[in-house]
Amino acid sequence: MIELRNVSKEYGIKKALKDVCLRIHPGEIFGLIGHNGAGKSTAIKSLVSVIEPTEGEIWIDGENLVENRLAIKKKIGYVPDSPDMFLRLTAFEYWNFISVAYEIPEDEKRTRLRELTDLFDMTEHQSEVIDSFSHGMRQKTFIIGALLPNPEIWILDEPMTGLDPQASFDLKELMKKHAEAGNIVLFSTHVLEVAQQLCDHIAILKKGELLYDGTIEELLLENKNESLEETYLKLAGRNRSKQQEGTAFDTPLEERGV
CATH class of the missing domain: 3.40.50.300 (P-loop containing nucleotide triphosphate hydrolases)
Structure with missing residues (x-):
């Protein structure tokens, strides 16, 4: 609570x-x-x-x-009100940084990343620098980072700011399942x-x-x-x-x- x-x-x-x-x-x-x-x-x-x-x-x-x-x-998994951070890192470097901070085992990190990047259509963008992303892609990057440790x-x-309709729908479904x-x-x-x-x-x-x-x-x-x-x-x-x-x-x- x-x-x-x-x-x-x-x-x-x-x-x-x-x-x-x-x-x-x-x-x-x-x-x-x-x-x-x-x-x-x-x-x-x-x-x-x-x-x-x-x-x-x-x-x-x-x-x-x-x-x-x-x-x-x-x-806690946290998505800030602005995704304009860590802009010089690639998406994967940012996610790896999160996994180290939360001490996520390597096998679990790979499994969670595969699930989340597939869901949010970010698999092909892992090696790209965050600064090159649109607002929506940056938002998805930070959402994946927040959910990666599967925190309580x-x-x-x-x-939902900047997300396309599919990503917004998918996030809302994840929110419902997490609360359930x-x-x-x-x-x-x-x-x-x-x-x-x-x-x-x-x-x-x-x-x-x-x-x-x-x-x-x-x-x-x-x-x-x-x-x-x-x-x-x-x-x-x-x-x-x-x-x-x-x-x-x-x-x-x-x-x-x-």
């Missing part, structure tokens, strides 16, 4: 996360939902030890992250259709604050006669006063001097 206990993160006077509390259970696909800048990536980077929270604690499987960082890292916890930051096996899949997205399709549990963030923590079904039940889009935008969208509801484009052309 993953627990965020009153986690906050400050950058100067800006609070990227504000006293966030979450529990993510084994067997769940958990979605972090929110606009750009909502705090999704900050929460994820705190979980994978890229950044340190200003306040609060993170516990994973009953262990404090600060006190057990290395052991916990080996339980997958933490994926906007993982009793593992945790945590991913961020701002695409509501993807969240509705995949998630057992969601959290909605806005400007670092946790606005909702529960299932999509519970959220829609609380907001009868509204679509998921309407409900989400009511929570996380722009606040509009009655004066703001009429825009310049609601005004007749002749009154605008057109």
